[in-house]
Amino acid sequence: MWKVTKSGTLQKLRQPVLIEGLPGIGNVGKIVVDFLIEELKAEKACEFFSYTFPHAVFVNEENMVELPSIEMYAKRFDGKQRDLLLLAGDVQPVDEQSSYAFSEKVLDICQEYGCSQIITLGGIGLPAIPKVPRIYCTGNSKRLISEFKRRGVNTSLYGIVGPIVGVSGLLLGLGKQRKIPAVGLLAETYHHPMYLGVKGAKEMLKVLDKSLQLRINLKELEREIARIEEEMIKKSKEFGQVAKQSALRKLKGKLGDEMEYIG
Numbered sequence: 001m002w003k004v005t006k007s008g009t010l011q012k013l014r015q016p017v018l019i020e021g022l023p024g025i026g027n028v029g030k031i032v033v034d035f036l037i038e039e040l041k042a043e044k045a046c047e048f049f050s051y052t053f054p055h056a057v058f059v060n061e062e063n064m065v066e067l068p069s070i071e072m073y074a075k076r077f078d079g080k081q082r083d084l085l086l087l088a089g090d091v092q093p094v095d096e097q098s099s100y101a102f103s104e105k106v107l108d109i110c111q112e113y114g115c116s117q118i119i120t121l122g123g124i125g126l127p128a129i130p131k132v133p134r135i136y137c138t139g140n141s142k143r144l145i146s147e148f149k150r151r152g153v154n155t156s157l158y159g160i161v162g163p164i165v166g167v168s169g170l171l172l173g174l175g176k177q178r179k180i181p182a183v184g185l186l187a188e189t190y191h192h193p194m195y196l197g198v199k200g201a202k203e204m205l206k207v208l209d210k211s212l213q214l215r216i217n218l219k220e221l222e223r224e225i226a227r228i229e230e231e232m233i234k235k236s237k238e239f240g241q242v243a244k245q246s247a248l249r250k251l252k253g254k255l256g257d258e259m260e261y262i263g
Contacts, residue, residue: 125191
């Protein structure tokens with residue numbers, strides 16, 4: 001169901017941490033991971049393809065068509081710092097079976113390269129734009145959750161949100177089966193199809209910077225996020241809702257209309 005094409009940069013990594021940021025509410029995770037790829041100059045490691053992708057293509061600025069893509073990037077650091085794997089893309093898998101199959105494929109790669117932990121990123125949809133978005137944390141490892149709590153992340157998530165839908169949730173649950181410690185960071189954002197959670201993304205980047213010692217140039221954050229935001233607005237309008245709404249229709253039929261989508 002899923003074809004993985006490697007580009008040769010995944011030869012050897014030092015206890016890498018996987019950070020997943022695929023499209024979801026506010027595209028918070030996507031904004032963060034796209035920024036990290038640019039800021040850290042990560043190298044493309046592999047690309048995922050499936051016939052379960054939404055049946056649509058983008059038209060780029062040169063009036064040429066592009067298929068949707070999901071890609072993984074690698075960043076090696078000098079010294080004793082753990083390396084990174086960064087999972088980014090235009091879409092998420094649109095149905096339950098392909099979402100599970102994709103998540104298992106990602107976890108295969110994680111185990112192959114000895115991932116020390118997984119961090120998934122997503123948004124919590126609110127009825128109004130938050131002035132200062134809070135970052136919440138959940139996961140499959142109490143030790144890892146406690147580490148993020150010491151960074152000022154709110155760990156009291158129970159009762160605040162519904163199920164965590166999509167890859168952001170499945171990597172946590174399936175990762176537990178494989179004994180890979182994993183946490184999900186969730187930023188408050190406005191629950192509107194065309195809203196981009198830039199404020200939440202900024203707060204999330206600050207947490208990741210401190211936790212992983214990434215030494216991100218936060219002064220460049222505003223300009224870089226503005227560029228990413230402009231590009232994402234176009235793709236979100238044209239295509240992002242195709243995948244999200246298809247998945248939501250199926251899940252609402254099973255879980256009810258009151259469910260909240262996070263991812």
